[in-house]
Structures are given as C-alpha cells and as structure tokens.
Amino acid sequence: MKYSWFLARLNNENDHTSSSAQDRKSRVTSLHSWLAVYFKRDGIVSPRESAVFSSLEVPEEAGGERKLVSVFDTQMYKEDWLGLKTLSDAGKFFVASIDNAHVTFSDDEIRNMMVPVLKS
Numbered sequence: 001m002k003y004s005w006f007l008a009r010l011n012n013e014n015d016h017t018s019s020s021a022q023d024r025k026s027r028v029t030s031l032h033s034w035l036a037v038y039f040k041r042d043g044i045v046s047p048r049e050s051a052v053f054s055s056l057e058v059p060e061e062a063g064g065e066r067k068l069v070s071v072f073d074t075q076m077y078k079e080d081w082l083g084l085k086t087l088s089d090a091g092k093f094f095v096a097s098i099d100n101a102h103v104t105f106s107d108d109e110i111r112n113m114m115v116p117v118l119k120s
Helices: 005-010 019-029 048-052 084-089 107-119
Strands: 034-039 093-098
Touching: 019 084, 034 048, 034 107, 084 093, 093 107
Parallel strands: 034 093
Antiparallel strands: none
C-alpha cells in the first residue's frame, strides 16, 4: 500500500491498534458474510488478486521476481488486522474469481455465486 494511503488506512495496514482501526475491525467482524471477488481479465486492478487482499511480496534482491502472496498468507490476515481471519474462521469470508473484465459479471454469476452467500 505504498502508493495508496487511503486503502492502507481502510485496510488497517498502517495502524491496526488505534481506536479507529479497532472500530473498523469491529464493523467488519459484525458482517453476516463477505464475498471478495476478483476478475481474471481485470485491466484496472493490478495485480488482479489484490482486489481480494492478496499482494505482491517485495523481492529480496533489486530486480528480483515479485511473487503473489495469497490473502490467507499475508501478515494482515494472519494477525487479523481487519477482521478477515475472524470472518473466515467463522465461515463468513469467501474469495472467488470471475473470468471477465473489471466488475463485469452475468446474471448467472450473481445467482450462482453471490446470492448463496447473501442467503447463508
């Protein structure tokens, strides 16, 4: 989140112990469910999987390969800064992908992927 102070703040990445960060975490953990979706052919969000809190690791050597870190392997998730782990442990956090462009989904994808989560 080096270039996005706004998202870093919303995700509790800069300060996850302040009262405002704890308020955000409390609101997240009070959700009935959270379906995080990324789009496989997204031309806006890079890397695509960062739409669901995954990230690129910083390479140990300059010019080294940057590997994708799954949301479930991030420090943010493991230390539960935002409450995603709490939701996941309760069976309330879901990650899915849609084989389409940025925020483009069909009625079938809404019915088959999103509605069941909303009803759970």
